[in-house]
Amino acid sequence: MSARGGGGRVEGKVVLISGGARGQGATHARLLAEHGASVMLGDVLDGEGEETSARLVKDGFDAAYIHLDVTCGPDWRAAIEAVEARFGGLDVLINNAGIGSFGGVEDTTEEEWDHVVAVNQTGVFLGMKYAAPALRRRGGGSIINTSSTMALTATPRSLAYHATKAAIRHMTRSAAMALAPTIRVNCIVPGLVATDFLAGIDQAALENRAQSLPLQRIGRPEEISQAVLFLASDESSYITGSDIVLDGGALAGFAGYKLSPPTAGAED
Ligand code: NAD
Numbered sequence: 001m002s003a004r005g006g007g008g009r010v011e012g013k014v015v016l017i018s019g020g021a022r023g024q025g026a027t028h029a030r031l032l033a034e035h036g037a038s039v040m041l042g043d044v045l046d047g048e049g050e051e052t053s054a055r056l057v058k059d060g061f062d063a064a065y066i067h068l069d070v071t072c073g074p075d076w077r078a079a080i081e082a083v084e085a086r087f088g089g090l091d092v093l094i095n096n097a098g099i100g101s102f103g104g105v106e107d108t109t110e111e112e113w114d115h116v117v118a119v120n121q122t123g124v125f126l127g128m129k130y131a132a133p134a135l136r137r138r139g140g141g142s143i144i145n146t147s148s149t150m151a152l153t154a155t156p157r158s159l160a161y162h163a164t165k166a167a168i169r170h171m172t173r174s175a176a177m178a179l180a181p182t183i184r185v186n187c188i189v190p191g192l193v194a195t196d197f198l199a200g201i202d203q204a205a206l207e208n209r210a211q212s213l214p215l216q217r218i219g220r221p222e223e224i225s226q227a228v229l230f231l232a233s234d235e236s237s238y239i240t241g242s243d244i245v246l247d248g249g250a251l252a253g254f255a256g257y258k259l260s261p262p263t264a265g266a267e268d
Contacts, residue, residue, distance in 0.1 A: 008036025009233045014087040014138075016040045016079060018070050018127060019097030021049035023195035024146075027221035028094055028228045033061035035229060038087045042068025042079050043097070062087070070097045070123030076130040089138040092232045093131040095124045095145045095168075100197060101160040113160050120164035121171075128175050128185070135183050143179075144231045145172050145187035149247045152189065169243060176241030184240040186231050191247025192218045214249030 015032050019025040020041030029039045033056055041063065043049040049065040056063035064086055068079045083090050101108065101116045124145055135141030150158060151165035169187055176185040191213070192198065198206060198218075210218045227244045230236050245251060 006036065008034070009229060009235065010092070011036030013037045013091040013232065014040070014083060014089055015092040015094060015232060016042060016083050016090060016131065017094040017096055018042050018068060018123065020065075020094075021045040021052055023197060024190070024193060024221045024224050025094070025096040026052045028096065028225045029063065030056065030061075031222065031225040031229050032092075032232060033063060035233075037092070037232070038062035039064075040079070040083045040087065041065045042070075042075075044069050068097075070095075070127060071118040073126055073130070076126045080130050080134045084134060084137075090131060090134040091138055091141045093127055093135070093141070093143045094228060094232070095127045095143065097123055098146060098148075098165075098197075100200070101158050102200070103159060104157045105159050108159050116160035116164055120161070121167045124168050124171060128171075128179075132179055132183060135179075140182040141184075142232055142236070143175065143183060143185040144228055145185070147172070147187045147189045147243065149189055149191045149245070149250055152245075152251060172243075173241045180240060184231075184236070186236070186239060186242050186244070188224060188227050188231070189243050189245040189247070190219065190224050191245075191250040193221055193224055194218050195221055210248075213247075214252055217248065219246060219248055 010032055015037045017025050017029050017039060020029050021043035029041055033039050041049050041053050046067055053063045053065035066079050066082050069075045080090060099116060099119050101112055103112055128143055145168050147168045148165040150162050151169050154162055172185050172187040179185055192210060224246050227246055
């Protein structure tokens with residue numbers, strides 16, 4: 001197993017990654033390429049996407065970039081055609097593109113709601129819909145959707161984000177049943193991950209939150225990519241319709257629990 005040395009965990013597989021220009025998508029692309037995959041990055045950030053792809057190619061990997069707005073059916077059809085033309089088929093789709101939202105029930109505008117649903121939820125639907133025939137043409141494959149711990153626990157804000165990330169978890173289950181046994185469909189459920197996604201959040205509050213986690217820190221994108229690599233590889237051949245939670249233990253206990261040992265009799 002090594003970069004270009006053969007024997008990688010996804011050797012010879014062709015992977016399409018939405019939102020691949022930066023952040024977790026770019027990190028997934030590099031780890032998968034290091035393990036022998038050819039990777040097509042799709043994003044709306046064309047400059048960054050081209051640069052990310054060029055860095056991979058410069059390092060000796062098989063990579064390319066295509067403009068892909070996940071809300072747009074024709075973009076998906078063109079991206080799948082481009083992957084098949086360039087790399088000879090498609091084995092893995094990583095639905096990674098996503099955007100945040102900050103409004104609660106009363107201050108979310110209808111426009112914000114529609115946009116977040118279009119990118120986070122409709123984007124995943126379109127990706128699965130248009131990738132499925134291509135994956136079947138290859139004899140099978142793996143789809144990896146990106147949910148969030150915000151699908152499993154709520155805050156008073158980010159209503160549209162909570163809704164769409166919860167929808168992705170359940171769409172994963174329905175699609176896993178519909179596309180079985182040829183195509184496996186799973187989702188990852190990250191907690192806080194250090195990317196530009198967290199840039200708009202108050203950094204002191206973020207650090208405070210990180211310290212309250214059992215693992216006492218925010219996750220690194222590379223740590224999330226390890227789960228993606230597993231789900232993309234044949235090592236996960238008996239897993240479909242499932243989640244992998246990567247959250248530093250955030251969902252393990254109730255919010256606000258102090259990590260320091262309780263004083264005797266203080267557990268109640
Ligand atoms: P990021 O903002 O760095 O990356 C998101 C990518 O999606 C960007 O490259 C962006 O251009 C792309 N994108 C946005 N709209 C798009 C569209 N319409 N079409 C195509 N691409 C589009 O953030 P990230 O942390 O790398 O996010 C990746 C995924 O992980 C997202 O789905 C996000 O919701 C999810 N997630 C992030 C965190 C976190 O704390 N960072 C936690 C849980 C889940």
